[in-house]
Amino acid sequence: MSTKTTFKRVALVAVASLGFGLLSVAPSNAAAGDFLASFTAPSSATVQTNAADTATTRDLGTVVVSLATASSKTFVVSPAANADTATVTMAAQLASGTGSAAQQAKNDALLAKLDFNTASSAVAGAVTPVAASASNDYNFATTGQNVLNNATVETSTSGTVMTTSAKSASFTTAVGRAYLVLNALSAGDAAAISGGVVTLSLTVTANGLIQTFQQTFTLTVGTRTAGTATVPTTTGTINAGGTATFTYTSPYTAVLANDAWTERTLTLGGTAVGSTFTATAAATGGAITLTRSDANNIVASAVKSNIAGAYSVTYTIVVTASATAAAGSTITVAGFAVTVQPYTPVYNSSTLTPTVGTNGYRVSSSSGGDGFVWAYAADKTNSVLSVAVQQVDQNGNNISVSAYANSVTATITGKGSLTAVTNASADAVVKSQSETALNGLLSGNDTFVVYSDGTSGEGKLDISVGGVSVGSYTLRFLGDAASIKATLVYPIGNSAGGTTGSVGAATTADTTISARTNNLAVAGTTSNVGSLTDPAIAVSVLDANGWAIPTTAPIVTSSVPSVVSTATRLFIDSGVSAPTSLKYSAGTFVQHYSYTTLASKSGSTSDLTFTFVNAAGTALVSPAVKVTVGGALAKATLAFDKASYAPGAEAILTATGLDKDGNKAYDAQDVMANGMLSTLAFTTPASLKLNNGTKSRTVNAPLASGTWTVTAYDSLDRTYTATATITNVAQEALDAAKAATAAAEASTDAASEATDAANAATDAANAAAEAADAATAAAQDSADAVAALSTQVSEMVNALKKQITALTNLVIKIQKKVKA
Known part of the structure; x- marks a missing residue:
């Protein structure tokens, strides 16, 4: 290589x-x-x-x-x-x-x-x-x-x-x-x-x-190259309570694929207090998401599609001016601005504000009272009630210019006057007043004042605006005391001595009474009841109309002071109830009393009477109420009102308590002080506190069937029982129906078996009939054969007879020939 x-x-x-x-x-x-x-x-x-x-x-x-x-x-x-x-x-x-x-x-x-x-x-x-x-x-x-x-x-x-x-x-x-x-x-x-x-x-x-x-x-x-965006306008107008809509387009000519950015933050501004805004957005070439960070800011997040190039987003922004926005104030968003314009008020509704005068008392029904306006009929100079009528326009603003207000009229039917009844006015009673643009009294916030016309009884104040009633008040003018009534709440006192009746324990603000201002009564004597307020005697000083009057305390007299020494007024009832807090009034101006017993023999009694001297100098005495003393609970019974109940049905459970002498045990002792047990589940009563020797509670029977036994435990853990049967009629009917069905099915089975037996007997009878038919046929065949044989024998006999006759004839011929 x-x-x-x-x-x-x-x-x-x-x-x-x-x-x-x-x-x-x-x-x-x-x-x-x-x-x-x-x-x-x-x-x-x-x-x-x-x-x-x-x-x-x-x-x-x-x-x-x-x-x-x-x-x-x-x-x-x-x-x-x-x-x-x-x-x-x-x-x-x-x-x-x-x-x-x-x-x-x-x-x-x-x-x-x-x-x-x-x-x-x-x-x-x-x-x-x-x-x-x-x-x-x-x-x-x-x-x-x-x-x-x-x-x-x-x-x-x-x-x-x-x-x-x-x-x-x-x-x-x-x-x-x-x-x-x-x-x-x-x-x-x-x-x-x-x-x-x-x-x-x-x-x-x-x-x-x-x-x-x-x-x-x-x-x-x-x-990211921006294009030409919308130029916001700043000269728009808006009405208080109205809306304005803006459209803003933000284009881009060049954006990379999949680019993501905060396109802008839309911010609400201006001087118009209470304004709000909303926004929507639509994008081309990608997506846009709006996220509200708070009431005044919305963040717009943009995302380009996976293709580089143009992108555009268009916002639609709606601003709403507060109904109370001041004219000339502004609203701004995304560069746009609008100015709140003055508007022409148009009457929409009225708000009534009642205030009691120095001769008046009222607690509205919404506050737990009876809603009546109470006043002394004899006081004609001090005001009973004033009612301010504020007219409101279409934007919820108060109308303060008479030109935009409707005429207002106050009318009294029955007792009462719209002016003080004095000698200076010749004791004139005014039943109707109007404030109009014509008489120059109309303002948009008009007030009417009610006085007594000097007579007791009931009246009604009606307020109308523009001829339409917008509210009314019932007026009750109290006359002089005419009678006195005492209602004994707890008739059995403690024979060992003690006080029955209480303002309530001051463990919390809700458990005892709380003072309520009452211009008609002695300062501090009128109070709201507490959840533990418990009067022994309810005393009412009544006028001729039967209405209770807030008075000084009536004088109590005990017929046997050694048994009941005295009774003491606790307070005058304000008439205010609050059921959700377990506060129940005895009635407006009802006077709550307690009484005190001294150690005495069980079964002893004393009559209590209450005396009040009215303005006319008449001493009014109540019918007597009898207080009996009893000892501590010694024995009790517990009973249902029925022997049996359907599941969940109402049942009345009654406890009866006696002292060691066999008399009614003193009131407020709880027969189930240490609780109650039941063989079947149900909601037990909160207590079984005796009143006049007994206490009944309505409960719902258990849902389960069977024997229902409840056992109450008193403060010494002594037990008292009551028993009833919970019968589920529907279940029993179902069981009876099932039993009837089973019996019917058994009868059906028996009928089927009988039918089978009858069928078998029929089959046997049919077989026997067939056998009889066969025997009959055989017998017939035999009879036919016998008949045929008989015929044949007869024929043979006849033939034989003929042969014998022929033979005889032949013999005779032979004899004749022989003889011959």
């Missing part, structure tokens, strides 16, 4: 090796520490600048260096300065040929913008830094991808140089990684570096074997 041929073959092998990037070069001083080194890197990347021809710092890819032991070799790791190392270095590619100077400038400019870094550019945060993590920092803590190999290799970077060194003398393969980073681009950089090429070369220390030759990296930078 010639020398020239050999050279060509070597050159061919070298070229082939270059083509695959795997040519290995063994240094002349290779020794025991030989190792293999290789790397991978991106060959190209594409970057799109924004409309300002700038771009933020970003990662273009990852360079990975691999170190592996050669056969039967180990790594040199110490001293550290002599450790086996592989280094990747970036350099500007040397340009040649036509245009080389311009290309070289691009290559040099690109190199100046590139770096290696073991942490992602997101950690440094060209725009908004993020926390370092194992996914964006190859040397992060103990979990980064380089640190995972820190017992074997260590990677560091410095500008355009990346170094990976062995840290262990023996391992099979380990890698080091670094990001290829493009630093931020300023305007003009894109053109300077686009198309630039850099080389990445691998070098090793003395004992290494390079497995990857020099590689190149090319960067293409596209400039």
Whole structure:
């Protein structure tokens, strides 16, 4: 083989090796520490600048260096300065040929913008830094991808140089990684570096074997070129409560394929307080996504399709002015601006605001009261109620100019007056008032005041605007006291002595009473009930209409003070209930009383009467209520109202309690103080507190069938039981139906068996009939044969007779001849 041929073959092998990037070069001083080194890197990347021809710092890819032991070799790791190392270095590619100077400038400019870094550019945060993590920092803590190999290799970077060194003398393969980073681009950089090429070369220390030759990296930078966008208008107008729509188109003439960017942020601004906006968008040449970051900002994110070229997005923006937006205020968004215009108010509705006067009391039904306006009929000079009527326009704004307001009229039917009834007015009673533009009284916010006309009874105030009723109030004018009534809530007091009735325990604000302002009563005497408020006697001082009056405390008299010493007023009821908080009023102006017993014999009684002297000087005395004293609970019974119930049916469970003397145990003792158990599941009552010796609760029977036994445990754990049967009629009907079905099926089976037997008997009868027929046929055949034989015998006998006769005749002839 010639020398020239050999050279060509070597050159061919070298070229082939270059083509695959795997040519290995063994240094002349290779020794025991030989190792293999290789790397991978991106060959190209594409970057799109924004409309300002700038771009933020970003990662273009990852360079990975691999170190592996050669056969039967180990790594040199110490001293550290002599450790086996592989280094990747970036350099500007040397340009040649036509245009080389311009290309070289691009290559040099690109190199100046590139770096290696073991942490992602997101950690440094060209725009908004993020926390370092194992996914964006190859040397992060103990979990980064380089640190995972820190017992074997260590990677560091410095500008355009990346170094990976062995840290262990023996391992099979380990890698080091670094990001290829493009630093931020300023305007003009894109053109300077686009198309630039850099080389990445691998070098090793003395004992290494390079497995990857020099590689190149090319960067293409596209400039996102904006077209002619819509020019926003700034002279538009909008009405308070109205809307305005804007259309804005943002086109681009050149965008790289798959480019993604924040197209813009739509921001609502201006001076019109309370305004809102919405936006939709449609894109051509790609997609657009709108994300609302808050009430005043919507971020538009654009994505180009996979075909480079034109892109356009059109926004439709709708702004809404607040109904209360001031005329002259502005709304701005995306460069557009509109000014809120004055408008002509048109009546829409009215708001009524009632306020009680010094001769008035009212709690609305929405606040738990009875909603009535209460007043003393005798007070004709102090106001009872004032009602402010505020007219509202179509935008929800208050009408304050009479020209835009409707006429307002207040009318009283029944008791009451719209002016004070005084001697100066000749005691005139006014039942109707109007405020109109004609009489000059109309303002848009008009107030009417109610007074007593001096007589007790009921009246009604009606407010109308523009001839249409917008609200009404029931007025009740209280007369002088005419009677007094006492209702005994707890008739059995404690024979050992004690107080029955309470304002409630002050454990929380909800459990005891709370004072309520009442212009008709003595300050501080009217209160809202609490959830634990528990009067023993409810006393009502009534006028001639039967309405309770808030008065000073009636005087109580006990017929036997040694049994019931006294009764004390606790407070006057405000009439406010709050069922959700277990607060139940006894009625507006009802007076709550407790009573106190002294130690006395069980079964002793005392009559309590209440006396009140009215304005006329008449002493009014209530009918007596009888208080009986009883001892502590000694025994009790528990019973259902029925012997059996359907599942879930209502059942009445009644407890009856007696003291040791057989009298009714004193009230409020709980027969189930320590709980209740049941053989079948049901919702037990909260308590069985005695009242007048008994307590009934309505419960729902269990859903399960069977024997239902409930057991109550009193405070001393004595037990009381009641038993009933839960009968499931539907189930019993179903069971009966099943039994009937089974019986029917059994009857059917029996009928089938009988039918089979009858069929068998019929078959047997048929067989017997056939046999009889056969016997009859045989008998007939025999009879026929006998008849035939008889005939034949008869014929033979007849023939024989003929022969005998012939023979006889012959003998006679012979005799005659012989004789002759």
